[in-house]
Amino acid sequence: MVRKIAELIRDNRRFLVAAHGKPDGDALAATLALANALKSMGKEVVAYNQDHPPVDLQFLPGCDALVTTLEAGSRFDVGFILDAGSLDRAGSHLKEHCRLLVNIDHHPYSESFGAVNYVDVRACATGVLVYRILAFMNYTFDLPVATCVYTAILSDTGSFRYSNADREAFEVAGRMIELGVDPWEISSRLYESQPEERLHLLGMALGTLEVSPCGRYASLTVTLDMYQMAGASAEHTDRFVNYPRSIEGVEVALFYRQVDENRFKVGFRSRGRVDVGAIARQLGGGGHHNAAGALVDGSIDLVKQKVSRLLTPVLAAL
Numbered sequence: 001m002v003r004k005i006a007e008l009i010r011d012n013r014r015f016l017v018a019a020h021g022k023p024d025g026d027a028l029a030a031t032l033a034l035a036n037a038l039k040s041m042g043k044e045v046v047a048y049n050q051d052h053p054p055v056d057l058q059f060l061p062g063c064d065a066l067v068t069t070l071e072a073g074s075r076f077d078v079g080f081i082l083d084a085g086s087l088d089r090a091g092s093h094l095k096e097h098c099r100l101l102v103n104i105d106h107h108p109y110s111e112s113f114g115a116v117n118y119v120d121v122r123a124c125a126t127g128v129l130v131y132r133i134l135a136f137m138n139y140t141f142d143l144p145v146a147t148c149v150y151t152a153i154l155s156d157t158g159s160f161r162y163s164n165a166d167r168e169a170f171e172v173a174g175r176m177i178e179l180g181v182d183p184w185e186i187s188s189r190l191y192e193s194q195p196e197e198r199l200h201l202l203g204m205a206l207g208t209l210e211v212s213p214c215g216r217y218a219s220l221t222v223t224l225d226m227y228q229m230a231g232a233s234a235e236h237t238d239r240f241v242n243y244p245r246s247i248e249g250v251e252v253a254l255f256y257r258q259v260d261e262n263r264f265k266v267g268f269r270s271r272g273r274v275d276v277g278a279i280a281r282q283l284g285g286g287g288h289h290n291a292a293g294a295l296v297d298g299s300i301d302l303v304k305q306k307v308s309r310l311l312t313p314v315l316a317a318l
Contacts, residue, residue: 127152
């Protein structure tokens with residue numbers, strides 16, 4: 001599969017690189033790693049996302065060239081869709097702009113929407129899959145590409161704290177450091193450059209903390225009213241779910257984020273014993289064994305009841 005992708009890169013000229021909307025660290029960094037590398041090979045490249053990048057990721061090299069719209073009639077030889085799981089998460093319209101699509105992903109149950117589908121659920125991050133492709137091509141990694149690859153790995157392994165932080169994650173990250181990546185600088189940009197609004201919102205969210213009677217799952221909630229009071233937005237909620245996850249005895253953490261009057265995005269995080277991806281799929285969402293999400297209609301009380309009905313029997317069986 002890597003060889004096929006390498007041949008497509010060598011044999012074509014115009015490329016689109018995109019990832020799922022509301023990009024996280026892996027999605028955006030993988031996009032920019034591949035886009036920057038293709039540009040350095042002399043290719044014509046457009047890096048695209050349907051949403052603007054989060055503030056804490058705007059330091060990534062090439063981020064200023066990312067576009068959120070495509071010109072009508074623009075055409076590309078190959079469109080790379082990264083970390084998406086399904087084409088609609090990146091934008092179903094993208095297929096109209098590309099002669100063929102390549103799906104590069106590490107999500108389980110990733111849809112085979114590409115002419116080429118490079119999916120490895122064992123990979124710690126989509127950024128690692130991009131690294132494998134470039135390494136196969138004997139690409140000489142420069143600092144901008146190395147910075148993006150390292151950030152993708154750091155982000156999706158939770159700073160190397162999650163179970164997906166495998167040997168490859170450390171080996172590739174180490175190679176990027178040898179090329180000049182400064183781990184402290186990137187960690188500082190990601191985790192220690194927070195806007196004041198985020199902390200105001202976090203204070204409100206922590207006030208909603210609920211721990212189940214069994215002590216095995218816990219949740220935080222953010223509502224539209226809270227955004228308004230804090231002067232914040234959805235992008236400021238990144239990593240909020242890690243707070244209930246850090247409670248001793250909690251197996252599954254939940255983060256309820258209101259997106260409309262009667263709709264909530266539910267984020268799931270597992271310590272490893274519960275496959276939250278399977279639970280999210282029952283709610284119409286998806287994701288990994290340890291990290292998943294779903295959009296659920298209803299009031300916050302109704303949404304919590306729906307989640308509890310699915311989660312409680314799973315935890316009781318542990």
